[in-house]
Amino acid sequence: MTAATEVKPAKVRRFRFNWVDSFLWFIRIAAIITIVIGFIGSIQLFLAGEGPTPAQWRDLVISSISQGAMYGLIALGYSMVYGVLGFINFAHGEVFMSGTMVGFVAADNLFRAGMWESNILLSVLIVLLVAMSTSMLIAVLVEKVAYRPLRGAPRLIPLITSIGVSFFLQYSFAGLFGVGVRTYPALPASVPSRVNILGVPIETTKLVVIVVAILSAIGLWYFVARTRTGRAVRAVAEDKEIAGLMGINVDRTIVTTFAIGGAMAGVAALMWALLFRSVDFTTGFLPGIKAFTAAVLGGIGNLPGALLGGVLLGLFEGTGPLLILAGLGIPAVSQLKDAVAFIALVLVLIFRPSGLLGERLGSEDRA
Amino acid sequence: MNLRKAVNRGLITGLAMSFIGGIGMVTAFNGKVLIEPIVTLGYAVLFALPFVVAVVSTKRVVLEGVETEPYGWGDVAMGAVIGLVGGLLTAGYVILIDTIDVTHTFPDMGPPTVLEMTFHKGLPVGLALLAGGSLLAGTLGGAVRLIPERARSALFVGLLWVVGFAFFEPVIEDMFEFARVVTRFIYAPNGGLNGVAAVIIFIVVTGLAYRFQGGESVLRTRLVGVDDRGRSFPTKLALLLIGVGVVVLPMVLGGLVNELLINVSLFMLMGLGLNIVIGMAGLLDLGYVAFFAVGAYTTAVLTAAQSPTWNPELGWWAALGVTMVVAVIAGILVGTPVIRMRGDYLAIVTLGFGEIVRILLLSDWLKPYFGGAQGIRGIPGINFFGLTISGVDPQLFIYFCIFFVAIAVVVSYRLLYSRVGRAWAAMREDEDVAEATGVGTVTAKLLAFVTGAVLASFAGALVSAKVGTVFTNSFDVLVSLIILVVVIVGGMGSIPGVMVGALVLIGVLGGPRSPGLLAELAEYKLLIYGMILIVMMLKRPEGLIPSARRSRELHHEELTQDAWLDKKGQFTTEQAEEVPA
Numbered sequence A: 001m002t003a004a005t006e007v008k009p010a011k012v013r014r015f016r017f018n019w020v021d022s023f024l025w026f027i028r029i030a031a032i033i034t035i036v037i038g039f040i041g042s043i044q045l046f047l048a049g050e051g052p053t054p055a056q057w058r059d060l061v062i063s064s065i066s067q068g069a070m071y072g073l074i075a076l077g078y079s080m081v082y083g084v085l086g087f088i089n090f091a092h093g094e095v096f097m098s099g100t101m102v103g104f105v106a107a108d109n110l111f112r113a114g115m116w117e118s119n120i121l122l123s124v125l126i127v128l129l130v131a132m133s134t135s136m137l138i139a140v141l142v143e144k145v146a147y148r149p150l151r152g153a154p155r156l157i158p159l160i161t162s163i164g165v166s167f168f169l170q171y172s173f174a175g176l177f178g179v180g181v182r183t184y185p186a187l188p189a190s191v192p193s194r195v196n197i198l199g200v201p202i203e204t205t206k207l208v209v210i211v212v213a214i215l216s217a218i219g220l221w222y223f224v225a226r227t228r229t230g231r232a233v234r235a236v237a238e239d240k241e242i243a244g245l246m247g248i249n250v251d252r253t254i255v256t257t258f259a260i261g262g263a264m265a266g267v268a269a270l271m272w273a274l275l276f277r278s279v280d281f282t283t284g285f286l287p288g289i290k291a292f293t294a295a296v297l298g299g300i301g302n303l304p305g306a307l308l309g310g311v312l313l314g315l316f317e318g319t320g321p322l323l324i325l326a327g328l329g330i331p332a333v334s335q336l337k338d339a340v341a342f343i344a345l346v347l348v349l350i351f352r353p354s355g356l357l358g359e360r361l362g363s364e365d366r367a
Numbered sequence B: 001m002n003l004r005k006a007v008n009r010g011l012i013t014g015l016a017m018s019f020i021g022g023i024g025m026v027t028a029f030n031g032k033v034l035i036e037p038i039v040t041l042g043y044a045v046l047f048a049l050p051f052v053v054a055v056v057s058t059k060r061v062v063l064e065g066v067e068t069e070p071y072g073w074g075d076v077a078m079g080a081v082i083g084l085v086g087g088l089l090t091a092g093y094v095i096l097i098d099t100i101d102v103t104h105t106f107p108d109m110g111p112p113t114v115l116e117m118t119f120h121k122g123l124p125v126g127l128a129l130l131a132g133g134s135l136l137a138g139t140l141g142g143a144v145r146l147i148p149e150r151a152r153s154a155l156f157v158g159l160l161w162v163v164g165f166a167f168f169e170p171v172i173e174d175m176f177e178f179a180r181v182v183t184r185f186i187y188a189p190n191g192g193l194n195g196v197a198a199v200i201i202f203i204v205v206t207g208l209a210y211r212f213q214g215g216e217s218v219l220r221t222r223l224v225g226v227d228d229r230g231r232s233f234p235t236k237l238a239l240l241l242i243g244v245g246v247v248v249l250p251m252v253l254g255g256l257v258n259e260l261l262i263n264v265s266l267f268m269l270m271g272l273g274l275n276i277v278i279g280m281a282g283l284l285d286l287g288y289v290a291f292f293a294v295g296a297y298t299t300a301v302l303t304a305a306q307s308p309t310w311n312p313e314l315g316w317w318a319a320l321g322v323t324m325v326v327a328v329i330a331g332i333l334v335g336t337p338v339i340r341m342r343g344d345y346l347a348i349v350t351l352g353f354g355e356i357v358r359i360l361l362l363s364d365w366l367k368p369y370f371g372g373a374q375g376i377r378g379i380p381g382i383n384f385f386g387l388t389i390s391g392v393d394p395q396l397f398i399y400f401c402i403f404f405v406a407i408a409v410v411v412s413y414r415l416l417y418s419r420v421g422r423a424w425a426a427m428r429e430d431e432d433v434a435e436a437t438g439v440g441t442v443t444a445k446l447l448a449f450v451t452g453a454v455l456a457s458f459a460g461a462l463v464s465a466k467v468g469t470v471f472t473n474s475f476d477v478l479v480s481l482i483i484l485v486v487v488i489v490g491g492m493g494s495i496p497g498v499m500v501g502a503l504v505l506i507g508v509l510g511g512p513r514s515p516g517l518l519a520e521l522a523e524y525k526l527l528i529y530g531m532i533l534i535v536m537m538l539k540r541p542e543g544l545i546p547s548a549r550r551s552r553e554l555h556h557e558e559l560t561q562d563a564w565l566d567k568k569g570q571f572t573t574e575q576a577e578e579v580p581a
Helices: A019-047 A054-085 A092-113 A120-150 A156-177 A204-226 A228-238 A240-245 A250-275 A285-298 A303-328 A333-351 B003-022 B025-029 B041-057 B073-099 B111-117 B123-146 B149-167 B169-175 B177-186 B195-211 B215-225 B233-252 B255-280 B289-303 B316-338 B343-362 B394-416 B419-429 B431-436 B441-467 B477-490 B495-509 B519-539 B548-554 B556-568 B573-577
Strands: A194-197 A200-203 B033-035 B382-384 B387-389
Touching: A019 A303, A019 A333, A019 B316, A054 A092, A054 A200, A054 A204, A054 A228, A054 A250, A054 A285, A054 A303, A092 A120, A092 A156, A092 A250, A092 A285, A120 A156, A120 A250, A120 B519, A156 B003, A156 B343, A156 B477, A156 B519, A194 A204, A200 A204, A204 A228, A204 A250, A204 A303, A228 A240, A228 A250, A240 A250, A250 A285, A285 A303, A285 A333, A285 B343, A303 A333, A333 B316, A333 B343, B003 B025, B003 B041, B003 B073, B003 B111, B003 B123, B025 B041, B025 B111, B025 B519, B033 B041, B033 B149, B041 B073, B041 B123, B073 B111, B073 B123, B111 B123, B149 B169, B149 B195, B169 B177, B169 B233, B169 B255, B177 B195, B233 B394, B255 B394, B255 B419, B255 B441, B255 B477, B255 B495, B289 B316, B289 B343, B289 B441, B289 B477, B316 B343, B316 B382, B316 B441, B343 B477, B382 B394, B387 B394, B394 B419, B394 B441, B394 B495, B419 B431, B419 B441, B431 B441, B477 B495, B477 B519, B495 B519
Parallel strands: none
Antiparallel strands: A194 A200, B382 B387
């Protein structure tokens, strides 16, 4: 009797051919081979004495890291909003842009008043505060007007709304401030252009950017991990309903999330001002998308991941063209910088969709 | 009346009025005269704000079991307060920008704006007019609900027609070239409706609308009814009439309007393609422009004599065959890596793909093949029985556009009711459940991408033949987003909706690089697109002409709630709306 009802172990098919998987494997292998060939080619170029010198490489890496730090700070806004509300806030790049534009107005007026020359430290601090409060204000307003009524709507609805918000903010700023490119005043001559750290000369602006990024990351970590409000944010990210039942004011916590994301975008706005100086109403678009890439790279919803992802993305797009594409014999590689960033995004999602440090999402967002 | 709420709303109105003044919108829009000599688009938009805010603010939200206050003079007072506060704030703002010079930061907040905002009448008189006008508009807005429902909607229709006549001035003048006497009476010599004609149109249309109440909802039923399998006879007749109109109209219309319609039809074609990807299969593709670029560049390389490196100089139709194949390959290449991705990752990755394609086409690396920043020039046009038709003859060229739009419509309908269409619908609602019930989601997704890609490549092939040159800057992400807006505004998944969306948006506002009917809007076009997108998503996510299935999905909960209320025989939202004055 036992023999009759005994279930035969199902025959395990070890391999099942599947077009999509095969294609994805093909992409993976092709990507690795391309990268290796390019890398070897670049090393050969380097050994042959062509391409950048070691000193240039060092500067390139430093500037890539500083730019990556900026992406990382913007990425925090994406990551936090995604963690809490579960949608990509497409307009976050514009929140960053608003900081750069209004920060410019502050810097310009300080420059006219002569304070930029006489007290650069205070001036930069004022610009930072202006940029942070602008970005914070815009982020909070956008949440209140556009996203709050959409809680509980199907997933894609808030994403599409945020595209509309992005258009609206971009062209509002174009209307208000004009479409021309504005340039931040240069740092006064009293500030040395390079500083020696452990014998390595680093451009001052880049040093400032990296230091500011580290400081704000520490501040944010303290806020999220050690304060009551931070704990509320984490709880809401985990599960909105339960958090509400535990007596957390969910609406206020979500506003806080947007405010912090905005503030970090404001810090990033100052970095942009130091690194690139020129701003216009489209400034937010590409950094916005790249910051999202950085957030995905590090694992969306994961705050240290966002910063790490930013720095890595900065390195990829800064050094990738020279390190890999040049070795493949492609001319004018610097034009392909943005393409490298997007290809990095695609490859990350193919190789490791949950990001380098893993996603941290609430249960309802894993759909 | 809730004074605090009224003042609050008034302040918002004032900010909005100051904003549109400050970005130079009033000044720019005043170039378009709606009704000679007083009503211009700028002022119409300016005073529409307090009116609309008053209308919205006095609306009651009807809840079951809660006593609703009937509409009365309190609402009028509230509208008046909103208008007055808004007008005063705006007046204060005008005084501010008149006294303090901020033009080095805000270039449009200078004397020209002050001049327009004070109606060229000097500060005291102008500001009084501004505040008074706003007060009047707000009061009217508050009073709107005191008018009986039937008369109200008739008045609204009348107003809409007057605005329509003013907007479509070039089209109407063009169409009725043979009846010059009439158009000369309706329109003033230098633009705008003639005052008397405007009043006549308004009275006639309002009267007709009052008499034939409910015509609009019949029309909407017809438009939605187009989606249904068994079309009723009147729907068929209407379709036939539209078909005849589409064939005849381009011959009657002049070059300018035809040019506009070509643009509309190109976006219609792409909108229908994207509708398959987003509306039917539920895949948010933000890099749709990539397929458009692939189509345009393939055609350009294959047909143009000046194409660098390789120029087979094929005829347009032969090239179209190759383009289709390339588009299919491109669809598969983009579709496969993203197949396993979640909805929002998919959006951003496809956006990335769109940018990658553009950057590669622009790069020096591929310059020997695609011409880099110079693009490819000298694309001949469509060869047709010995003729070569390009954009210089818009009257002929538009028929090819119509032909491809027709193909897209037929393909869309065939797919909608096919096995694949049902698979897409199932996948859109819930991917896991669809897969569990045996829907091959991989094939379905790829098929959606490929179909969309082929339709976009048709548009690309047409555009390269029309313009004669291809440049990368006509393929940036903005195009993808505009097509997205067209699909969303029309109604995701609704074929007539997408077509109407393209007609309204691209026709009136204009595409990313082409002007629409209202050329004055040019600078603010994208701002308006953004606003439309936000408002649509908040208020009417199913679009102007929703597909029946989609609106059921979006309003599922409300519907069940309504059904429950209906059973009790009271308090349905429809009935409760009509609280007697």
